[in-house]
Amino acid sequence: MENAVTAAHLLHRNDRRAAANSPAPVEIMPLQLPACSRRSVRRGEALCSAGESFRMLYVVRCGTLKSFLMSHHGLVQVTGFRIAGDIVGLDGISTGAYQTDAIALEDTEVFVLPFPQCELWSRESAYGQHLLMRTLAQEIAGNRKHMLALGTMRAEQRMAMFLLDFSRRYEHLGYSRSRFLLRMTRKDLGSYLGLTLETVSRLLSRLQREGTIQVQGKSVALLDFPALWRLAGVASDCPNPILEPIIDRLGNFLFAARAR
Amino acid sequence: MENAVTAAHLLHRNDRRAAANSPAPVEIMPLQLPACSRRSVRRGEALCSAGESFRMLYVVRCGTLKSFLMSHHGLVQVTGFRIAGDIVGLDGISTGAYQTDAIALEDTEVFVLPFPQCELWSRESAYGQHLLMRTLAQEIAGNRKHMLALGTMRAEQRMAMFLLDFSRRYEHLGYSRSRFLLRMTRKDLGSYLGLTLETVSRLLSRLQREGTIQVQGKSVALLDFPALWRLAGVASDCPNPILEPIIDRLGNFLFAARAR
């Protein structure tokens, strides 16, 4: 269950990347990264809970989770759905305790990164620092975008944005951008979008009637991207950039800085 | 226009703090902090704009600003109102360019912190690192809370929360918690709360009719806190903690870590 990432390994990745196409990395993580353990979470189980002492960051290796926060009154707001390559637990940094719960929507596996270790990398390497910073800031940017959606958009527009966002994330992982599974329930999706589950269901049905998508339970097919772009209010598929993933589909870390 | 913060100065603050009451700081910033310049922004002018190259962080010394983001379609979402002690510009870290505009709602003065400098402090001192991290994470937490408001709450509840939040922030700065000015327009407030300006106006009028608050143009008085707590849906005034300010009312930096 251990996955040591060595400098040699990193160098290898570096070579492969340079050979491929993109600008060569300018810096290679000089550290011998410590062993990185994994953890499995069964469907319905919690990876971490709000209030729990913050010690770990998690990188999703495979599976899906929902992050959500509960106010004191049982108000629940789903703050995001995490798939492979996403990081879970960042909200624990400020207070020393996780602020959101994360529950697996299917059997899921994550890498475990002890946070003190992350801090050490961050302090000892300019790139590590940059990476951690960028990751946190990315979280901010994502939340901000979601805030804009919740504050200014109509239900249909939010739904279109959500579908396109998920599409892009899956595409970026090497999966189909037009067919995927919505592992969350309509209720969770509604919570994420600031809608009721009935409204979500109606919206999906309507989009299907109009020939924009095809829905059958949890499986979705996007049929008419231009229509979705129009609904989402974007000229084309040009949302904010997806950062280089920290981890690939096989579970290898990708600690290589790009030239900038 | 220069305000050098010296180690001696910090030590002095430390003594004063310890003499007062609170747990003594465990660590003093060992660095000679570089000179810190100020910048004035007139009402209506921009402190920084989205897309602009990210070089500085700003700490509000006095005045008020609104942060907002504009989508490609002219959709505007106000993401926050910044008063003394708040930090502006954090959203620039991820992409190297600011993602939100910040405009002064009144004549405003800020301290200018060159970000490379911040990174240096962060790397050279565990406390500096912690401070920067905590600040970023705080931003995340705040946005998250706002997301919950936009996603799950009714207009009246959002308004109550907003009033109580502002009340607490002013109180924390040493001002009255029950009387303050809403320097933003109804439209900006509406944008922040995900409402139209008419709804905002109606809500304020209603709260006044019910004796909960008193409004006259931009000046507001909170008359019935229990009623506001009830509307906001909190048992009492127990929201998330306000972090130690980084700067005091006189413009002195407070780089002293507390025991924990």
Add this chain to the structure above:
DNA sequence: CGCTTAATTGAGGAGTATCAAGGCCAGTGG
């Protein structure tokens, strides 16, 4: 194959947005 949970669909209503008209206020220039 039942049982439980999730999803769809409909009818009706609450909550906000939209549209429109007028009032208030500060700044401006006669």
Add this chain to the structure above:
DNA sequence: CCACTGGCCTTGATACTCCTCAATTAAGCG
């Protein structure tokens, strides 16, 4: 000093989005 002006605010009437409640069907899971 006062009228003028433009932006901001308030208030009302109406429309519409979305929620609530309810009934039914479909889908998961033992």
